[in-house]
Amino acid sequence: MSSRTAGDSQQVASAKAGISVxxxxxxxxxxxxxxxxxRQWRTRTDPLKDVxxxxxxxxxxxxxxxxxxxxxEHLEEIxxxxxxxxxxxxxxxxxxxxxxxxGPAKAVMFRQAMPPGLQGLSDFTVPNSPVTIAGEPFEHLxxxxxxxxxxxxxxxxxRGGESYSALADGLQSALRKLGGAPLEHRxxxxxxAYVNASQKRxxxxxxxxxxxxxxxxxxxxxxxxxxENGAIESAHGALKHRIDQALKLRGSxxxxxxxxxxxxxxxxxxxxxxxxxxxxxxxxxELQALPxxxxxxxxxxxxxxxxxxxxxxxxxxxTVPSQLMGEKLRIHLYHDRxxxxxxxxxxxxxxxxxxxxxxxxxxxxxxxxxxxxxxCKPQAFRFCQFRDDILPGAFYRQLWSLAEAQFTPQMxxxxxxNVLRIAHDYDCxxxxxxxxxxxxxxxxxxxxxxxxxxxxxxxxxxxxPVRQHCIIxxxxxxxxxxxxxxxxxx
Numbered sequence: 261m262s263s264r265t266a267g268d269s270q271q272v273a274s275a276k277a278g279i280s281v282x283x284x285x286x287x288x289x290x291x292x293x294x295x296x297x298x299r300q301w302r303t304r305t306d307p308l309k310d311v312x313x314x315x316x317x318x319x320x321x322x323x324x325x326x327x328x329x330x331x332x333e334h335l336e337e338i339x340x341x342x343x344x345x346x347x348x349x350x351x352x353x354x355x356x357x358x359x360x361x362x363g364p365a366k367a368v369m370f371r372q373a374m375p376p377g378l379q380g381l382s383d384f385t386v387p388n389s390p391v392t393i394a395g396e397p398f399e400h401l402x403x404x405x406x407x408x409x410x411x412x413x414x415x416x417x418x419r420g421g422e423s424y425s426a427l428a429d430g431l432q433s434a435l436r437k438l439g440g441a442p443l444e445h446r447x448x449x450x451x452x453a454y455v456n457a458s459q460k461r462x463x464x465x466x467x468x469x470x471x472x473x474x475x476x477x478x479x480x481x482x483x484x485x486x487x488e489n490g491a492i493e494s495a496h497g498a499l500k501h502r503i504d505q506a507l508k509l510r511g512s513x514x515x516x517x518x519x520x521x522x523x524x525x526x527x528x529x530x531x532x533x534x535x536x537x538x539x540x541x542x543x544x545x546e547l548q549a550l551p552x553x554x555x556x557x558x559x560x561x562x563x564x565x566x567x568x569x570x571x572x573x574x575x576x577x578x579t580v581p582s583q584l585m586g587e588k589l590r591i592h593l594y595h596d597r598x599x600x601x602x603x604x605x606x607x608x609x610x611x612x613x614x615x616x617x618x619x620x621x622x623x624x625x626x627x628x629x630x631x632x633x634x635x636c637k638p639q640a641f642r643f644c645q646f647r648d649d650i651l652p653g654a655f656y657r658q659l660w661s662l663a664e665a666q667f668t669p670q671m672x673x674x675x676x677x678n679v680l681r682i683a684h685d686y687d688c689x690x691x692x693x694x695x696x697x698x699x700x701x702x703x704x705x706x707x708x709x710x711x712x713x714x715x716x717x718x719x720x721x722x723x724x725p726v727r728q729h730c731i732i733x734x735x736x737x738x739x740x741x742x743x744x745x746x747x748x749x750x
Contacts, residue, residue, distance in 0.1 A: 328349075332345070375409065385500065389503060402525075410540040416433055440547025569585050576624060628684050641677050662705055682711065
């Protein structure tokens, strides 16, 4: 208007104001639109006018969580071809508006401000990225303990399921790292403490005893309300994201052994804990002192060693040294290992193995426990029930296939058993099999005599003169004449 007053044309004045010429003419005529004006009328006929109040609203009042797609499919079924798919978005917006204005009240999240030293939380989770150990899939869970105030956390690798021994091991390891215990320990309805129907009383008593040992009050969130455990649930997401990123940065999810994988996780957790260093200092001052000893974190079993030098524990067959055959062993069963006691003496520790299926069976055969007995009767190897498990790995199974193809069945058994004995006696399991497979590529497998000449110790036997007695001397011995004669000569 100032430009027009100064004598500028409509085009020039509109260009200076940054509007169109048409808008300039409308302003000249006094036709102005209020910037905050709200349109109160519809620009088209409501396509849902006949069914919204009569069909849709009653359904939403009965089941407020119905979606727009479900309502559209319902209308399509009752009124075929009258409400096209193009109305779906309109129906979804209408449902969303109804839920916001006329729907039921929603649950409100009340953010908590925990005082220091009051609450620690536990839970199990499954990593997003699959991990392998020496090329083999590594099935495991991650147990995480976290302090509600400072956010400090500890992570433990767990084999098997959410057992009491897994919970007790992870929780006590975390408290030992922390150097104190909170007043309250919170979890969801862990099967380790509350659910297992067949052993519910045993597990509940053990969990309560664990909490009493450390002076913690056990609490749990309401069943199915995971947000009540949000301080640990949200921490799972951050932890798994960090693990995924670290694996991508590393370029591989394969680890040489479990210890290397444990160190990998420890470094990730340490980086996460750096953020809570200051608040952790405040919280440590409020924690309870720890008792001197750990609480029991295993189950105790009693098994007898069979004549096959095996024990059967939780649907898994383990070999033990043949010296223990016939003995009764006391087993401390942890989530990742078995500690075997003969009386009060610890005689053996074995890594725990789990079946692939809950109702299946597994084997953990260590050839070193039975090899010296197998060498005495090598033909037993051929039809042994756990023959393939005796061979330590895929390379040895390949070696057995080559031996079967090259030698007779009897010689093949004798050959492979002696290879296993050499591998055990000289501690050269991997080096030996690789050398033999490479030799088989060039020529063929060496004979048993060649192997023995290479590896078995050579002893220099001194020459022993042999004198053959006369037959008559034996007759004299039987008749007693020889003794009398020797006595006379004496």
